[in-house]
Amino acid sequence: MKKITFLMFLVTISQVLVAQTSSITIFSEAGDPFYVLLNSVRQNESPSTNIRVDNLTNTHYTAEIVFANTSMPSIKKNMLMAVDVDGNWGDVTYKIKEKGNGKLVLRYFSFTPYQTEPLIPSDLTVIQYNTSPMPAIVTSTTTQTTTTTNGAGDNVNVDINVGGVSVGMDVSINDGVSGTSTTTTQTTTTTSSTIPNEVILVEEDCYAMRPADFRGALSSIESKTFSDSKLTLAKQIVKRNCLTANQILKITKLFDFESTRLDFAKYAFAFCYNPENYWKVNDAFEFESSIEELDEFISKH
Structure with missing residues (x-):
C-alpha cells in the first residue's frame, strides 16, 4: 500500500513539474521565413514560417524576430508572455503581421491550455528551448564561376561583388593548349550574427484584463x-484596461439600444487585446446594418 501511495505521489509531482512549462508558437501571416531569438539566443538553425519553442520555464522572454530576407527589419519585444493573463501555462501563439501603415508587428493570437499530447501541424517547426549560442547566421554568399577564354597567356580581368564590396583581379592561366586560357573566381562567404540595421521595438499598449x-x-x-x-x-473601463473580444461582446450586450451598442463597439475596438477576433462582437447586434457599419468602421482603423 505504501509503495502504491508513493508511486501515485511521484506521478502527481511529475505531472505538476511538466505542467510548469509553456510553449510559444510564432507564425508569419505573410509566409516570410524567420529566425526566433529568445533572451538573445537563436532558437532555430534554419529559417521557418511557423515555429514552436517548447519547454519554456519563464513567464516572460525578450524576443527578437530576424527575417531571412535581409531587407526586412527585425522585430523586438522585451516582454513576450509565455503564460496567459492569469499565469496559466500552455501554448501561447503570436503572429507576425503588417499594420495598415506597413510596419510589421508581433501580436498575441491565442492561448491553449497545457496538453500532454498536443496536436502538431505538419508545417510547424518544433524546437526545444535552447540556451547555447548558435553559429552566426549566413547573410550572403558568392558562387564559384569558371570562365574559358581564347588566346593562350591572355590576361583576364575579373570583378567580384560581395555584399556591396567590389574586388578586382587579374588572372592568367596557360594550360599548355594553344589558344586556351582558363580563369576561375573564388567562392566567398560573409556571415553576420545581426542581419538588419533597422529594429522595430514592439511594446504592448496594455495586457488583457484578468477575469476576476x-x-x-x-x-x-x-x-x-x-x-x-x-x-x-463602460468607456472608462475599456480605456484603462485592454479587453478581449469576448469581454467586449459581454459589455456590448448590456446596452438596451442598438445605437448605444454600436457606439460602444466602435469605441472599444481601439482597446481590444485581440482585434483579429473582433468579429465575435457581431453577436451583440440584432440588425445586419449595424454589423456592416461596424465592419466599415474597423476597415478604416
Missing part, C-alpha cells in the same frame, strides 16, 4: 440604471 477584475467591472456597469451612465462607465 472583469467580473467586477461587468457588475458595476450592470448596476447603473440609465443607458448613458452605463456607456460612460
Whole structure:
C-alpha cells in the first residue's frame, strides 16, 4: 500500500513539474521565413514560417524576430508572455503581421491550455528551448564561376561583388593548349550574427484584463440604471484596461439600444487585446446594418 501511495505521489509531482512549462508558437501571416531569438539566443538553425519553442520555464522572454530576407527589419519585444493573463501555462501563439501603415508587428493570437499530447501541424517547426549560442547566421554568399577564354597567356580581368564590396583581379592561366586560357573566381562567404540595421521595438499598449477584475467591472456597469451612465462607465473601463473580444461582446450586450451598442463597439475596438477576433462582437447586434457599419468602421482603423 505504501509503495502504491508513493508511486501515485511521484506521478502527481511529475505531472505538476511538466505542467510548469509553456510553449510559444510564432507564425508569419505573410509566409516570410524567420529566425526566433529568445533572451538573445537563436532558437532555430534554419529559417521557418511557423515555429514552436517548447519547454519554456519563464513567464516572460525578450524576443527578437530576424527575417531571412535581409531587407526586412527585425522585430523586438522585451516582454513576450509565455503564460496567459492569469499565469496559466500552455501554448501561447503570436503572429507576425503588417499594420495598415506597413510596419510589421508581433501580436498575441491565442492561448491553449497545457496538453500532454498536443496536436502538431505538419508545417510547424518544433524546437526545444535552447540556451547555447548558435553559429552566426549566413547573410550572403558568392558562387564559384569558371570562365574559358581564347588566346593562350591572355590576361583576364575579373570583378567580384560581395555584399556591396567590389574586388578586382587579374588572372592568367596557360594550360599548355594553344589558344586556351582558363580563369576561375573564388567562392566567398560573409556571415553576420545581426542581419538588419533597422529594429522595430514592439511594446504592448496594455495586457488583457484578468477575469476576476472583469467580473467586477461587468457588475458595476450592470448596476447603473440609465443607458448613458452605463456607456460612460463602460468607456472608462475599456480605456484603462485592454479587453478581449469576448469581454467586449459581454459589455456590448448590456446596452438596451442598438445605437448605444454600436457606439460602444466602435469605441472599444481601439482597446481590444485581440482585434483579429473582433468579429465575435457581431453577436451583440440584432440588425445586419449595424454589423456592416461596424465592419466599415474597423476597415478604416
